[in-house]
Structures are given as C-alpha cells and as structure tokens.
Amino acid sequence: MPPADTPLSVSDLNRRARQLLEQGIGEVWVEGELSGVSRPASGHLYFTLKDSSAQLRCALFRQRARFVAAPMRDGDRVRVRGQVSLFEPRGDYQMIVEAVRLAGEGELLLALAQLRQRLADEGVFANARPLPYPPRHLLVLTSPSGAAIRDVLAVLGARWPLTQVTLIGVPVQGREAAPALIAALGLLNRQQALDPARDAVLITRGGGSLEDLWAFNDEHLARAIFHSRLPVVSAVGHEIDTTLADLAADLRAPTPSAAAEMLVPDRRDLSRRLQELEQRLARCTQARLARESQRLDHARARLRHPGDVLARQRQALNEREDRLVRALRTRLAGEREQLRHLTRRLAACHPQREAEQAESRLARAQERLAQAMRRRLAHSHDRLAGLARQLQTVSPLAVLGRGYAILQDEQGQVVRRAADTQPGQALTARLGEGRLRVEVKRRLK
Numbered sequence: 001m002p003p004a005d006t007p008l009s010v011s012d013l014n015r016r017a018r019q020l021l022e023q024g025i026g027e028v029w030v031e032g033e034l035s036g037v038s039r040p041a042s043g044h045l046y047f048t049l050k051d052s053s054a055q056l057r058c059a060l061f062r063q064r065a066r067f068v069a070a071p072m073r074d075g076d077r078v079r080v081r082g083q084v085s086l087f088e089p090r091g092d093y094q095m096i097v098e099a100v101r102l103a104g105e106g107e108l109l110l111a112l113a114q115l116r117q118r119l120a121d122e123g124v125f126a127n128a129r130p131l132p133y134p135p136r137h138l139l140v141l142t143s144p145s146g147a148a149i150r151d152v153l154a155v156l157g158a159r160w161p162l163t164q165v166t167l168i169g170v171p172v173q174g175r176e177a178a179p180a181l182i183a184a185l186g187l188l189n190r191q192q193a194l195d196p197a198r199d200a201v202l203i204t205r206g207g208g209s210l211e212d213l214w215a216f217n218d219e220h221l222a223r224a225i226f227h228s229r230l231p232v233v234s235a236v237g238h239e240i241d242t243t244l245a246d247l248a249a250d251l252r253a254p255t256p257s258a259a260a261e262m263l264v265p266d267r268r269d270l271s272r273r274l275q276e277l278e279q280r281l282a283r284c285t286q287a288r289l290a291r292e293s294q295r296l297d298h299a300r301a302r303l304r305h306p307g308d309v310l311a312r313q314r315q316a317l318n319e320r321e322d323r324l325v326r327a328l329r330t331r332l333a334g335e336r337e338q339l340r341h342l343t344r345r346l347a348a349c350h351p352q353r354e355a356e357q358a359e360s361r362l363a364r365a366q367e368r369l370a371q372a373m374r375r376r377l378a379h380s381h382d383r384l385a386g387l388a389r390q391l392q393t394v395s396p397l398a399v400l401g402r403g404y405a406i407l408q409d410e411q412g413q414v415v416r417r418a419a420d421t422q423p424g425q426a427l428t429a430r431l432g433e434g435r436l437r438v439e440v441k442r443r444l445k
Contacts, residue, residue: 138201141181173215
C-alpha cells in the first residue's frame with residue numbers, strides 16, 4: 001500500500017473501487033422497473049433498473065442477452081441476477097447482468113411450461129382440422145368493447161363483407177374469462193346442428209401483460225378448444241405472445257387483424273383476378289373464333305357443288321367401265337387361245353391314236369421277242385452240244401468202253417483196293433455195256 005499522502009491515479013482508484021464492489025458484494029438478485037432499454041447494433045442490452053427512490057445502470061452482454069425470454073420493455077418489473085461492478089473508463093457504477101426474469105413470474109412461468117409440455121405430450125396441440133375458406137358464418141368470441149372486434153370487423157368488411165359475423169360477448173381478462181370462453185364454445189358446438197352455416201370460431205383479444213392474457217393459458221380452455229367440433233382460430237395478444245389457446249387451436253394468428261386476413265380472401269385481389277380471367281377468356285375466345293373462322297374458310301374453299309362431284313364420279317365410272325371392257329376382252333382372247341392349245345393337245349393324245357400306236361409297238365415287240373427267242377435257243381443248243389462233247393470226253397463210261405470195269409459192293413460203294421474185299425464176297429462189275437455179278441475167290445498180292 002502506498003503512504004496515505006501519496007496520491008492515486010484515477011485509474012488506480014477506479015480499479016480498487018471495482019475490486020471492492022465485485023469482491024465485497026458478489027453476485028446478487030435485484031428487483032426493479034425497467035427504464036431506458038437500449039439495443040445497439042452490437043447486440044448488447046443496456047437499461048436502467050429503478051425503484052421509487054434510486055436507480056441502477058445495468059449491462060446485459062450479447063452472449064447472455066440471446067438467452068433472455070422476457071420482453072424487456074420500459075415499465076416492466078423484472079428481477080435480474082448479476083455482479084455489481086464499476087466501468088473504470090468513466091467511473092460508472094453498474095451491474096453486469098447474467099439472467100433476467102419477470103418479477104413474481106418465475107414460479108408461474110415454470111408451472112406454465114410444465115403444463116404446456118404435459119398437454120403437448122397428450123396431443124392437445126395436434127389439431128389440424130381444415131378451415132373453411134372463406135367461412136360462411138364466423139363466430140367471434142371476444143369482448144364487445146375491445147379493440148379486437150373492431151379490428152376484425154374492419155378487416156372483414158374491407159376484404160370480404162359476404163361473411164356473416166356473430167359476436168359472442170365474453171370477458172377476456174380475469175377469473176371469469178376462461179369459464180365464460182369454455183361455456184360459450186360448448187354452447188356453439190351444441191348449436192351447430194341447428195345452423196350448419198356456422199363453420200368457424202375465432203377467439204381473440206388485444207395485447208396485454210402476462211397477467212392480462214393469463215386466462216388463455218387455462219388448461220380446461222385448451223382442452224375445450226382441442227375437443228371442439230367447430231374449427232377454432234386463436235388470435236390472442238401480439239405476435240410475441242403465445243398462449244395455450246393458440247397452441248390448441250387449429251390455426252394461430254399473431255393479431256386479431258391478421259386472423260381476419262387469414263380467414264377470408266381480399267375481394268380486391270379476387271376482383272383483379274376475375275378481371276384477369278375475364279381478359280384471358282376474351283383473348284382465348286377471340287383466338288378460338290379466329291381459328292374456327294379460318295377453318296371455315298378452308299372448308300368453304302374445299303367445298304364443291306354436288307353436280308361437280310357427280311360429274312367427276314360419272315367420268316371416273318365411265319373410265320372404270322372402259323377399263324373393265326378392255327380387261328374382259330383381253331381375258332376372253334387369252335382364254336380362247338388357251339382353249340385352242342388344249343384342243344390340239346387333246347387331239348394329239350386321242351385314245352384311238354394311242355391304241356393304234358400301242359398296237360404297232362406291241363407287234364414290233366412280239367417280232368423282236370420271237371427273233372430273240374430263236375437266237376437264244378440256237379445259242380443254247382450250240383452250247384449244250386459243246387458241253388455234251390466235253391462231258392463225253394471225261395465220262396467214265398467212255399473209259400469202260402475201252403475195256404475197263406468198275407467194281408461195287410452190295411452197298412454200291414466203289415471198290416478201289418483188293419484189301420477192301422473178302423473171299424466169297426459178292427461184287428457187281430459194271431462194264432462198258434451191261435453189268436456182271438461176280439464173287440471173290442481169293443485175293444492176290
């Protein structure tokens with residue numbers, strides 16, 4: 001530490017003050033009213049937190065500002081958590097904010113988030129029924145004295161005055177609001193059969209604080225909207241406000257005026273569209289008439305008087321008749337020539353002539369056969385005589401004629417050796433002329 005009489009620089013003093021603030025107080029929760037909320041391009045958020053007798057400058061840097069769900073509007077009462085510090089360059093006493101929560105709403109918002117998750121898990125937010133476009137009879141549940149009904153009627157009157165609108169006056173704020181909305185919605189569903197033209201319900205009100213819109217976060221109202229047979233459109237508060245009624249409805253609109261715009265078309269747009277369609281129809285009609293007129297002209301150009309057609313057909317008939325006559329004459333001449341040719345062939349092949357020719361051929365064949373037989377017999381006779389002479393030359397009878405004999409035993413076997421005989425055996429001797437019966441007396445060596 002420097003001596004007490006040694007002066008400090010401004011920077012040293014501010015640094016010591018900052019350290020004392022940060023270490024002495026630390027991180028705390030502070031509640032107050034927002035004022036002078038500033039959002040520069042850097043993304044940081046600067047504001048003043050005040051009460052009836054004091055104020056505190058606050059800085060919420062960009063890294064933390066993007067996690068803040070509170071709207072941060074001047075006049076809102078909030079509870080912030082941060083560290084008291086000092087901005088040394090200017091010596092400004094300030095609080096570096098880490099979290100922001102609407103004052104008194106922390107537990108309430110937590111309960112609402114839990115209810116919202118439970119209803120989502122049950123499918124209460126899964127409505128997607130088709131909406132009539134445009135509705136014939138729109139039933140509006142809202143305050144009769146609020147700005148919402150005036151905005152809805154103004155938009156509907158300007159865009160589509162054909163839709164019938166029935167106002168069902170109900171409170172839209174306070175304890176009576178949710179039961180009144182539930183009862184009115186149930187009555188409208190029960191009366192649907194009496195008037196089928198009633199085809200859509202709009203639940204709406206203007207903007208307000210969380211407390212003002214709290215009736216539309218009622219669990220029973222969300223379930224009544226989910227079970228409604230009539231399709232429901234919800235337009236509660238501003239675009240940043242989202243209630244359970246909005247989530248349970250078949251269609252959610254950011255504002256009452258936006259709901260009216262989403263429910264009906266703009267008659268001016270339809271009028272322009274009709275004019276465009278009328279012009280297109282006129283152009284198409286003119287083009288079609290022009291094409292049909294051109295086709296008619298072409299048809300007229302191709303059209304001929306029936307007398308001309310008959311004359312051309314008569315001429316064509318005469319030409320075909322001439323060609324037919326010439327063809328018949330040519331065919332007849334050819335058939336006559338064919339007939340003459342066949343007649344000549346028939347005459348050349350007459351049966352009598354064929355018989356005469358066959359008889360002549362038969363006579364010649366018989367003559368040739370007789371000559372061939374005589375030549376064949378003579379040849380055979382000469383050959384037989386030669387063979388007889390050859391046979392006579394080698395015949396054993398010729399040998400016998402020269403004085404030889406052939407001995408045969410009783411069985412007719414020729415005896416060639418003396419050893420084959422026995423004394424007293426009878427033999428037959430065949431001579432050149434005649435036979436002898438002889439007996440073996442004895443065998444000579």
